[in-house]
Amino acid sequence: MKKLKVHLDRKQSQSYEICIGYDIFDRIAMMIANSRIAGRYVIVTDDCVGTLYGETLLAHLTKMGVRSDLIVFPAGERSKNVQSVLDIAGKLLDLGADRKCALIALGGGVVGDLAGFIASVYMRGVPCIQVPTTLMAQVDSSIGGKTAIDLPQGKNLLGTFCQPVGVFIDIKCLDTLPDAEYQNGLAEVVKYGIIDSESLFRQLEADVEAIRSRNRPFLEAIIQRVCTIKKGIVEMDEREQGLRRILNFGHTLGHALESASEYGISHGNAVAVGMIAAARMSQKLYGLPAEDRERIEGLIASLSLACGIPEDLATEDILSGLQRDKKKDGDTIHFVLLKKIGLPFINGGVPDDLLRETIEGLRT
Secondary structure: OEEEEEOOOOOHHHOEEEEEEOOOHHHHHHHHHHHOOOOEEEEEEEHHHHHHHHHHHHHHHHHOOOOEEEEEEOOOHHHOOHHHHHHHHHHHHHHOOOOOEEEEEEEOHHHHHHHHHHHHHHHHOOOEEEEEOOHHHHHHHOOOOEEEEEEOOEEEEEEEEOOOOEEEEEHHHHHHOOHHHHHHHHHHHHHHHHHOOHHHHHHHHHOHHHHHOOOHHHHHHHHHHHHHHHHHHHHHOOOOOOHHHHHHOOHHHHHHHHHHOOOOOOHHHHHHHHHHHHHHHHHHHHOOOHHHHHHHHHHHHHOOOOOOEOOOOOHHHHHHHHHOOOOOEOOEOOOEEEEEOOEEEEOOOOOHHHHHHHHHHOEO
8 A cells, every 4th residue: 555645734733644555445444443533434425336335345444343324325416516415414413423423435526525515514524534436536536625516506616625634545446437437537637747747648648558448557656646746736735825726727618518518528528628628728828839739639539538519518608607617706717728738827817709719619
């Protein structure tokens, strides 16, 4: 098992470890038991992950003498809402869970967001442990403490910062991950290569077949590398006041696409299209080399991620979604753009005509 320490200078007591290994549920249970951070634990998961791993983790915790329970909710982005928060909080109360309990988020990004949000507000805050089971959650959403739920008007509009007390990544969970969910995670991996490490981007270009085949040694190395990048950014900017905003590369338009499609477009595909759009706007506005833009589009295509916007998705609906982006400043919608691969920056807004032109140019 490999361990990475996330050092949070703002409050050192909130620093935590990211533990990465293969087939480690028994050791996860042992480390949770030895941590003694709570008197009891409640696993929060969805009905897909719960069927695969919920009872397994519960059995390992019980074997370690840990008082544990399991709460399951319907899988999917549509569950990431206020009603689910109320339902799960009600189940916690029915179990008698008090402020000495801790939640274990077992699942992908939706589970991590929802369980983390509930942990931040239940009884004014209880500890949360992240056990991510999807590639996207393992390399991105489980690290850094951002939690959120959706509103009818858009994605992630209610949220908190709630740093986990630990992140446990079992790469074996990727063995059962559906192809579509694996694709979601690949978009986030590509994002890190684009915004932080040209050498990582080059490695992804060279090893497309290893990525497609889910080569275990390759995945272990890539996950550890991306987690190291993410932890470094979080350590420098825990609450997204500056540098951490570069992690939104591709997400501004991506979230608008998800919302406009009523989540018919997956997060990974939406972000992939958002990254292509950002690269095209970067070339036109700031001179991103054409070669870099072509490499970005080429890698995204080679990984079978979406490269365009469906014709039936109205431009006005997409633009309306952008206007509700939580990162905007007044009427200015900030985009993460590029000077070159590995050198991102936050721009002061994109002209409306270019934004519209870029969206229309991505029609498939």
